[in-house]
Structures are given as structure tokens and as C-alpha cells.
Amino acid sequence: MNMGPVSKQKIDALDARMAELGIDQSKIIEKFILGRGPGGQNLNKTATCGFISSPPEEINIKCQRTPSRALNRYYARWELCERIAEKTEGEKSRRQQEAEKIRRQKRRRSRRQRAIMLADKRKHSEKKAMRKPPEVTE
Numbered sequence: 001m002n003m004g005p006v007s008k009q010k011i012d013a014l015d016a017r018m019a020e021l022g023i024d025q026s027k028i029i030e031k032f033i034l035g036r037g038p039g040g041q042n043l044n045k046t047a048t049c050g051f052i053s054s055p056p057e058e059i060n061i062k063c064q065r066t067p068s069r070a071l072n073r074y075y076a077r078w079e080l081c082e083r084i085a086e087k088t089e090g091e092k093s094r095r096q097q098e099a100e101k102i103r104r105q106k107r108r109r110s111r112r113q114r115a116i117m118l119a120d121k122r123k124h125s126e127k128k129a130m131r132k133p134p135e136v137t138e
Helices: 008-021 040-045 069-089 094-106 111-130
Strands: 029-033 049-054 059-063
Touching: 008 069, 029 069, 049 069, 059 069, 069 094
Parallel strands: none
Antiparallel strands: 029 049, 049 059
């Protein structure tokens, strides 16, 4: 498998991971399609968006991270490994954990939480104000 700009070590690590997860590379359907979104003329005329389908696991992956076909193939295969590991091992993948973290960060605080936070801020500011030297009035 020619992977172009991807290093030999990364290819070997990916192959080992695929073997470890029991992914048969002969059963993977891989094709390149036209990408979508911003990218200009080159994006519109070259098929660099990698599409990988694994019928045994019923997983389809489309990868358009880079303009390079080889890198997109690598990233799509890596994503396939992540999804199969997530399915088989039952653990939350790094991608899922990051998505949950963003969801938690976007969640709004309740009215009570906001009131407590503002009270703490007020108390802290009063404490800081007490450290200032007293104003001299004549």
C-alpha cells in the first residue's frame, strides 16, 4: 500500500493496530470521491476525499482533512480502527470524550449556580478592595 507522505513507522503502526483489532484489509472497500466545501478549484477537480466502507462492521467513513489523497487514506483507516475499537472494547474513544467535554463546556449554568458564582466574585473583589491603602481626605 503506497501511502506517500505518511511515514513507514505510522503505516506499520496502523497495520499492527488493524491486525490487533482483527480488521481484514481485503474486506475494506476504499475509494476516493470529490470533496465538498471550501478549497477552490483543486478540490472541485480532484478526488482526494477518502471513503472507506467496512461491510462486516457496517461502518462508513469519509475523510477530507487534507488535500493529500494518501493522508486522507491514512486518517480514514485510523478512524476505522477507532470506531471498531469503540464498538468492540466498549470504551469511550478519545473523539467521544472530546465531544462530551465540549458539550459540558457549552452547557449553561443554572440560575442558582450563576448567583453563587457572582456572590463569590463580589466577596473576592471586596477582599481585594480591603487590601488597598486607605484614602487620605483633608
